[in-house]
Amino acid sequence: MNEPIFILRGDICYSRNLTELAVIKQGYVICKEGMSLGVYQELPEEYQDLPVRDCGDDLILPGLCDLHVHAPQYTFRGLGMDLELLDWLNEHAFPEEGKYRNLEYARKAYGSFVQNLKESATTRACIFGTIHVPATELLMDMLEASGLHTIVGKVNMDRNCPAYLTEKSADISAEDTVEWIKDCKKRCQITRPILTPRFIPSCSDALMENLKKVQMHYGLPVQSHLSENQSEVAWVQELCPQSEFYGDAYDRFGLFGADCSTVMAHCVYSDERERRRMKENGVYVAHCPESNMNLSSGIAPVRAFLNEGIPVGLGSDVAGGTSEDIFAAMAHAIQASKLRWRLVDDTLKPLTAIEAFYLGTKGGGSFFGKVGSLEEGYEFDALIVDDSAISSRDMEVKERLERLIYLSGGAKIKGKYVAGKEIFWR
């Protein structure tokens, strides 16, 4: 069903803001040409003659947004978690990513990633590929066909990595990147490129300078990693003694917000100076709580980001995280925030379920534009969720949502729309 205008009826729920949840039981939401015309308890007179798709007692929610996921790591999610970041990269992530030089391997592996992402609750995602242009373009073709709206990066890395995963020079890395960006413009409509210097340790100054030129020329956004792990932070300090803090090492090259839309994953150890710069530059945090547990990184100060007005969304960070499920990321975000409050800093209040839902929808969604809500003027990303296996229909919608966050695996995503396009209905 891809009508220019259509209406869904069901138990509708979305975030007004960080702390306010809107619930419209047996309400209507109208989609016209990919955008929401708003949510109504009673259908306005002018739409009375249009057909209504009745979702019964199912939940109608905004689609979920994943601000950080590594497509080539999907193959080894939930494996080899007994290491910290830098060892884990060398023993697991890098060897696996090296395989994407082989397009046949990439076709099979990315096929499974894209299929599962399509069937998940995610409607938008910021995705890391590998350094390989052909494999990244293949990934983007598959994502384009899925109907999801995604932002995908060919990764740049020219130092401190195994030879099989190191680009030959800063110039070759930049040239490959330009070639890839031009291809993207030809091949894709809903799958957009994003500059992706892997992280400071794997990018020379010359590469960063090149990437800033590319960024300016093509007006691209940027994604990378920031202050994830203590050893990594210490390494960056060593590599960039002139930088005031980790984020400053990106900012020196103009790749840290301000004139380019930027999302940084993790930010576990972002101190006040770094947070101040993030706030000034409008840098997004992709909070990846499960990954930060699995790789023993720590717990990011999400409440501080929120208090200080830094934009935050959630990331699955597969394969530091084990699953693409952003409902699970919400549960992990709440749980991690409670442990941080108890064990690290009791001045920073834990996240509530409503706040975590906001982060996974409207919070991260704003990185993609007017996304993450069902309110009028938002792009129409919607999930139809049959939660009857985990909740009874006489529970409050807010309670059903809370349980869905913790037990999402027990619910069924019956339908999914992205920007008004039906992705599936089953």
Place this chain on the structure above:
Amino acid sequence: MNEPIFILRGDICYSRNLTELAVIKQGYVICKEGMSLGVYQELPEEYQDLPVRDCGDDLILPGLCDLHVHAPQYTFRGLGMDLELLDWLNEHAFPEEGKYRNLEYARKAYGSFVQNLKESATTRACIFGTIHVPATELLMDMLEASGLHTIVGKVNMDRNCPAYLTEKSADISAEDTVEWIKDCKKRCQITRPILTPRFIPSCSDALMENLKKVQMHYGLPVQSHLSENQSEVAWVQELCPQSEFYGDAYDRFGLFGADCSTVMAHCVYSDERERRRMKENGVYVAHCPESNMNLSSGIAPVRAFLNEGIPVGLGSDVAGGTSEDIFAAMAHAIQASKLRWRLVDDTLKPLTAIEAFYLGTKGGGSFFGKVGSLEEGYEFDALIVDDSAISSRDMEVKERLERLIYLSGGAKIKGKYVAGKEIFWR
């Protein structure tokens, strides 16, 4: 299929001990009269003529053991998590438990709990009921019919609780308990009673004295809560100024191991003195990592328990925990241990996946007898798991197990046996 002797073939995996996993690909495990006759790579001559149930490439694992779960709280799992323990008890747990005075309510709610537990990976469980004898007996009848082997407690509480959930006196509480024990012996074979003083704050000295008499007369085991939350620990200190530490408040009444088999949930704040007593008395820890996150309690020092020789198993602690899935409890145990190592005490190494699997099988299983392994002489509790939706069959069995721990919701439990009895096959 409840033959006196039968054989399963598949990819078999179980814990030899805390750190050693046994893997027998395409091996055989033989069950005779409810007990394992051992695991074999080649079928011994003497069993060659017996029929073999071929599980293909499915995993054959020991059943999982849940050392701590509240049956009456199952109705509100995944709800109302924005409170700490004592407020959460008053606002959610106690009002819900009060409803089990109504047998019709109990029938519906316990029906759902027992059905889901039966379909889960759990084969053995230590279960809290409520103070109500009829509802607890109803729960036990349902559990008896499920084929699971469980230990169930009618809860005792005679102080510091809402009137609707406070037993009228220490004597009435004890009399009800004796009546219930006698009924159990008549009604149940595989569903056994366990003494269940809720926790020190809700049990008067007189009640504890009575319960010790009952314990000795009937030789029952004991389950309760210990050192879960800082406010609770402080309250116990106030209530029992004569006790050296929380556990000593149980031990003064002879309800803390030694001459009675005892399992204590949580033990987040068990200090060296308490741990020494637990070790001396052989008190089991039911480690409930998700609950300890959800109620902002903290993280138990599991590595210390293991180093010191204190027996440990896992508990789902529904509804402090959100799910009865003990694979998920394993993942939470690993994740929590990593955060504890990072944030609290880096002398206590995180748990590995293999160690967490041990805790959820053989570790907790030993509370029930020779349980939690497929080795010869163990009661035959087995799961047949089709993990093809999450793992490819060319992966190592150890890797498939690790992924199953993190992504159990994506796998299918095809078959389940408890003490040799087939619970289901689907």
